[in-house]
Amino acid sequence: MIRTRSIARGVIKAILAAASLRAACVTTRMTANVVLITGATGRIGKEVVARLSANNGFVVRAAAHSADKAARLKDLGAHEVVEFDYKNPETWAAACKDVSVVYSASLDPLLEHHFAFCDYLGTIRDQIKHVVRISCMGADTNTACYDKNKHVTREGAQIPLMLQHYWWGEERLIRNGLPLTVLRNNFFMNHLLKTDTENIDKEGWFSNPLGTTRNSFVSTSDIGEAAAVILAEGPEKHANKFYDLTGPQPQSMFEIAEDLSEALGKKVEYRPQDMVQFEKDFGETRAAFFEYLGNGFYTRCSPDFYNIVGRRPTTYAEYLKNKGAAGETGLEELYQANLWKKGVDAMKDAAKAK
Numbered sequence: 001m002i003r004t005r006s007i008a009r010g011v012i013k014a015i016l017a018a019a020s021l022r023a024a025c026v027t028t029r030m031t032a033n034v035v036l037i038t039g040a041t042g043r044i045g046k047e048v049v050a051r052l053s054a055n056n057g058f059v060v061r062a063a064a065h066s067a068d069k070a071a072r073l074k075d076l077g078a079h080e081v082v083e084f085d086y087k088n089p090e091t092w093a094a095a096c097k098d099v100s101v102v103y104s105a106s107l108d109p110l111l112e113h114h115f116a117f118c119d120y121l122g123t124i125r126d127q128i129k130h131v132v133r134i135s136c137m138g139a140d141t142n143t144a145c146y147d148k149n150k151h152v153t154r155e156g157a158q159i160p161l162m163l164q165h166y167w168w169g170e171e172r173l174i175r176n177g178l179p180l181t182v183l184r185n186n187f188f189m190n191h192l193l194k195t196d197t198e199n200i201d202k203e204g205w206f207s208n209p210l211g212t213t214r215n216s217f218v219s220t221s222d223i224g225e226a227a228a229v230i231l232a233e234g235p236e237k238h239a240n241k242f243y244d245l246t247g248p249q250p251q252s253m254f255e256i257a258e259d260l261s262e263a264l265g266k267k268v269e270y271r272p273q274d275m276v277q278f279e280k281d282f283g284e285t286r287a288a289f290f291e292y293l294g295n296g297f298y299t300r301c302s303p304d305f306y307n308i309v310g311r312r313p314t315t316y317a318e319y320l321k322n323k324g325a326a327g328e329t330g331l332e333e334l335y336q337a338n339l340w341k342k343g344v345d346a347m348k349d350a351a352k353a354k
Contacts, residue, residue, distance in 0.1 A: 033129070034059045034098045035231060038084060039105030041069045043188070043333060044134060046076060047224025048103055048231070050325035053077025055232050063095055076326055086113035092120050100127055101231060104173070105134040107339060109350040111165050115172050122176030130179050130235040132227050135170050137184035138163040138297065142174070143242050153295045160288035161351055168353075170242075179239040181230050186218040186246040186298050189319050190330060192290075193260070194338035195282075200268055206257070207273040209290055214250035215298045219314040220333070221324035222247075226308045228325075244302040248313040256316060263320035263331050283345025 035052060039045040040062035053060045054077065062073040063084030070081040084095040086106055096102075102121065106114040121128055139146050139159050148164055151157035158164075166184075173180050196206035223245055230238045251259075257270040275294070279287035292298065305313045314322070319330035339346055 032057055032059045033100045034061055035101040035103060036061050036063060036082075036084075036095060036099045037078075037103045038063045038086075039103075039107075039134075040064060040073055040078070040081075042105060043220040043336070044224045044227065045103070045105060046326040046328075047221050047324050048227050049073060049078050050076045050327075051225060051228035052231055053079065055228075057232065058101070061095070061099065086110045086117060089116065089120065092117065096121075096124060098127075100129045102128060102131045103227060103231065104131055106169070108162060108165065109339075109346055111169060111350050111353045114169055115353075118169075118172040118176050118178075121173070121178055125177050128178055130181070130231070130239060131173055132230055132238075133170055133173060133180060133182045134223065134227070135182050135184045136163060136166040137186070137244050138292065139167040140170065140184075140242070141167070142171075152292065152297050154291075160292055161285050162289045162347065163292070165350070165353065179235045181235075181238040181240075182242045183223060183227060183230075184242060184244050185223055186216055186244075187293055188223075189217045189219050189247065189316050190334045191217075192293075193256075193334060195340050195342055197335055200260070200264075204267055205269040205271050207271040208253065209273050209275040209278045210253050210294050211272045212252045212254065213294050213296055213299070214252050214255075215293055216246040216248070216250045216301045217256075217316060218245050218247050219316075219319040219330065221319065221326075221330070222305055222309075222313050224325065226305055229308055243304040243308060245305050246298075246300065246302045246313065247315065248301055249315050250299045250301065251316060259315075259317040259320060262317065281342045282340060283347055285345070285347035285351045286340065 035058050037045055037049055037060060040049055041064060049060055049062050052058050059079045060077065061080040061082055062078035064070055064073060064081050065085055073081050082095045083091050085091045121131070139148060146159060148159045151159060170182050192208050193200070193206055200206055226245060253270040257268050261268045275287060275291065278290060321329060323329050
């Protein structure tokens, strides 16, 4: 009888402890900041979801364009998954309900839709404590004095339109009075190789016009880590801050080929490409951006990642081999979705944005 009562008391204590834990979780969720992660299925967004979901101060709401992405985002730790479409404003109100923090990322061709979403956030800015925006350096007029009509190396030409677009995306958030942090990133590691994966696999080579120019390409895992730290530390430390994120080591295409060869366990050759042919393959807007990559504008290494996170940035060789918070290596990421296709000018319509 005594033993039975002891067991009963133990069961009751376990039930009460579980109830207390559930109550604590509910309380935490009720008091936590709801953060909307746009672009949650993207290379950086996945890292932000995985890292921030471990922070008890946030309810991570991952935005997904389609329902089939929900399971993967839940696996990464997202507490909620909501439908969100930059092209469909009817999805915005529900996605932003109770949101106080926004991670802002959008595909390059969606600039005008990003503008519209910025304006929507402006209408609810009283509830928005912090926005962290993914961007690129080279055209801003708030922390620098870039003149859009002055190209770095070519007389009579403007700063590449894609760089202007990145700044306009930042500027729209500023104009709407939102507490803002911007990560101005160098060109992403792997980004320039994604259009050549078939050649790499079948014939062992890739091409582009960058040649011997060394660029400090940045790991998307690093960008996600920096964004998660900034979101966690909040606007008190990071509002109205603009950070340049780069890799730790400027590399030429020949050196990139060496790192890729080692990761794949086979010889991969870099073959220089003429800029004229590259423009035919991908269009004038993207080619103009690559001209800046080819003239040394993105060679320097920035200390900003170290100052945010407390370690040096990831090298390309490390990125290819090591898993990020989302559980994928850079080599695995190389073979995932890619906006750019040879023979298609993905920026044709977006180039008309004003």
